[in-house]
Amino acid sequence: MAMADTAVNPHPADSAGTEAPNGSPYLQVKALQLGYRSRKTGEFIFACADLDFTAHRGEFVVIVGPSGCGKTTFLEALAGLVPVAAGEISLGGKKVAGPGQDRSLVFQNASLFPWRTVRDNVLFALQAQRQLSAESARQADALIELVGLGHVSGRHPHELSGGMKQRVNLARALVTRPELLLLDEPFGALDALTRAAMQHELVRVWQSAGLGPAKTAVFVTHDVDEAVYLADRVIVFSAGPGRVAADLKISLPRPRRAEGRRTPEFARYVDTVLAELLGKSSEVTPAGAAAPEQRETEQAEAGE
Amino acid sequence: MSAMSVGRPGQAGGSGPLVAPARQENALLWWAREHSKLVYGSAGIIVILAAWQITAVTGLVNVSISSDPWLIAKTEGHLFASGQIWSPIGATATEVGLGLGISLVIGIPLGLVLGRMTALYDMAEPIINILNSVPYVLFLPVIIFWFGIGAQSRVLLVIWGAVMPLLINTSAGVRNLNRDYLRVARVFTARRLLFYRSVLFPATLPYILTGIRLAIGRALVGAIVAEFFLSSHGLGYFVQQSTTNFDMNSAMSGIVIVAVAAIVLTRLVGVAERRYTHWAQG
Numbered sequence: 001m002a003m004a005d006t007a008v009n010p011h012p013a014d015s016a017g018t019e020a021p022n023g024s025p026y027l028q029v030k031a032l033q034l035g036y037r038s039r040k041t042g043e044f045i046f047a048c049a050d051l052d053f054t055a056h057r058g059e060f061v062v063i064v065g066p067s068g069c070g071k072t073t074f075l076e077a078l079a080g081l082v083p084v085a086a087g088e089i090s091l092g093g094k095k096v097a098g099p100g101q102d103r104s105l106v107f108q109n110a111s112l113f114p115w116r117t118v119r120d121n122v123l124f125a126l127q128a129q130r131q132l133s134a135e136s137a138r139q140a141d142a143l144i145e146l147v148g149l150g151h152v153s154g155r156h157p158h159e160l161s162g163g164m165k166q167r168v169n170l171a172r173a174l175v176t177r178p179e180l181l182l183l184d185e186p187f188g189a190l191d192a193l194t195r196a197a198m199q200h201e202l203v204r205v206w207q208s209a210g211l212g213p214a215k216t217a218v219f220v221t222h223d224v225d226e227a228v229y230l231a232d233r234v235i236v237f238s239a240g241p242g243r244v245a246a247d248l249k250i251s252l253p254r255p256r257r258a259e260g261r262r263t264p265e266f267a268r269y270v271d272t273v274l275a276e277l278l279g280k281s282s283e284v285t286p287a288g289a290a291a292p293e294q295r296e297t298e299q300a301e302a303g304e
Numbered sequence: 305m306s307a308m309s310v311g312r313p314g315q316a317g318g319s320g321p322l323v324a325p326a327r328q329e330n331a332l333l334w335w336a337r338e339h340s341k342l343v344y345g346s347a348g349i350i351v352i353l354a355a356w357q358i359t360a361v362t363g364l365v366n367v368s369i370s371s372d373p374w375l376i377a378k379t380e381g382h383l384f385a386s387g388q389i390w391s392p393i394g395a396t397a398t399e400v401g402l403g404l405g406i407s408l409v410i411g412i413p414l415g416l417v418l419g420r421m422t423a424l425y426d427m428a429e430p431i432i433n434i435l436n437s438v439p440y441v442l443f444l445p446v447i448i449f450w451f452g453i454g455a456q457s458r459v460l461l462v463i464w465g466a467v468m469p470l471l472i473n474t475s476a477g478v479r480n481l482n483r484d485y486l487r488v489a490r491v492f493t494a495r496r497l498l499f500y501r502s503v504l505f506p507a508t509l510p511y512i513l514t515g516i517r518l519a520i521g522r523a524l525v526g527a528i529v530a531e532f533f534l535s536s537h538g539l540g541y542f543v544q545q546s547t548t549n550f551d552m553n554s555a556m557s558g559i560v561i562v563a564v565a566a567i568v569l570t571r572l573v574g575v576a577e578r579r580y581t582h583w584a585q586g
Binding site for chain 1: 487
């Protein structure tokens with residue numbers, strides 16, 4: 001029995017008290033392997049290999065990495081959209097096997113239903129989780145107000161700007177009051193000015209009391225500035241296949257303000273993350289034969 | 305000077321607050337420009353009708369063979385006043401309405417399911433394509449052989465014609481479903497019924513309405529052809545009988561009624577498109 005245990009779980013220390021209320025991480029990723037089987041050659045192409053990762057309740061974790069490092073695939077695996085090839089993802093001690101009501105995803109493309117109004121797009125999340133009631137609809141309205149869209153609540157997505165669509169995307173994810181909020185480069189396609197405004201907005205909404213207890217968030221980006229501004233912790237992924245190259249705690253005070261970006265402390269964090277990012281990727285790229293193909297798949301995913 | 309600037313406010317915007325230039329043309333011209341397609345379309349019809357009327361009145365063509373617009377209008381009035389046209393209209397409307405209704409009820413849900421199930425779709429696709437490429441009125445003799453010459457055979461031919469474009473368009477729409485919508489439904493754990501009703505159906509609606517447009521044409525053809533062969537009522541029978549009796553005015557009147565019905569039904573689809581799929585027009 002003991003032998004079987006070690007064979008199944010190479011991290012016996014972590015398996016002890018996953019349910020323990022204090023101290024034990026809420027999100028645990030152990031020896032995770034993600035990828036897909038190539039249709040041409042039949043060989044398994046790794047997006048992530050031997051990924052170990054934990055996050056505590058209420059933590060805002062940002063994953064940065066070069067494109068093709070499997071960070072989006074990893075986030076999709078957390079959301080339950082991508083099957084786990086090997087290893088394990090657990091949330092509060094429960095193994096993740098598919099999408100769940102404890103998680104929400106803020107999509108890279110806003111992915112709104114064009115036939116629904118802003119309000120009805122937000123309400124869809126409640127409908128899908130069978131939580132739609134007069135009370136929850138009122139909360140949805142309050143949330144739409146909170147993300148600054150009260151005045152366009154009855155409009156359709158094609159009447160909105162890119163930034164507004166991403167606000168709806170965010171409101172739809174938050175309305176179900178998820179334990180874990182996943183954000184997949186949500187501001188990547190926005191212009192610099194709108195992106196800065198949206199980052200500020202996200203911090204504001206995140207810190208607002210109306211959303212109940214502090215939520216855990218995993219945010220994926222390739223923008224180092226954005227990562228440092230938002231994160232309690234920055235995880236640097238190395239390229240092809242994705243691995244954790246560095247894990248940095250960002251001890252900037254909250255609430256964070258836009259002015260904070262100009263402090264030397266902020267710049268130091270950015271430099272550190274950049275150094276990790278550049279150092280690791282220049283080390284890996286020549287050796288990583290799978291890297292270019294990986295990049296293609298991520299682009300293909302982004303293009304969908 | 306001040307009188308001039310009052311008369312032409314468009315010119316007065318230089319120094320004061322911004323004033324929109326006055327519309328220089330009259331309201332009728334403006335309306336015509338806004339609806340230019342309607343204006344030109346009507347003009348085309350009027351030109352043809354006028355040419356027809358003139359050739360008939362001047363004796364260039366024989367009115368007893370060709371009829372003319374004025375005679376058709378008079379006959380139309382007579383047919384409706386005497387009420388003798390209501391029975392053929394009712395018969396054809398029943399066949400088309402029943403056939404189309406059943407086609408919608410079968411074709412749309414089946415198309416949605418077929419589009420979602422790849423194996424089933426791959427199995428059904430060649431059969432559907434073969435059945436669809438054979439002119440469907442060719443099945444009429446077979447339908448008569450199986451189901452007799454009653455009303456059910458006429459409705460069956462309508463369904464046979466109308467259900468194919470619905471099935472093909474609906475399943476094509478489902479297969480073109482934006483993957484993002486699917487991911488949203490999955491992440492928020494939407495159940496199958498909600499997914500079909502609130503995601504798949506509205507996302508596919510532009511395709512479905514195109515299918516309905518085609519189905520209307522097919523249904524009308526099916527009903528009329530069926531009436532030629534196995535009916536003693538309906539507009540198809542009416543036009544055929546009138547022609548046999550050399551009553552060209554009545555025959556043409558029947559054709560006009562079918563044309564109007566086709567236009568009205570197609571327009572209804574257009575209204576539905578503007579109302580429900582305005583988001584798809586970019």
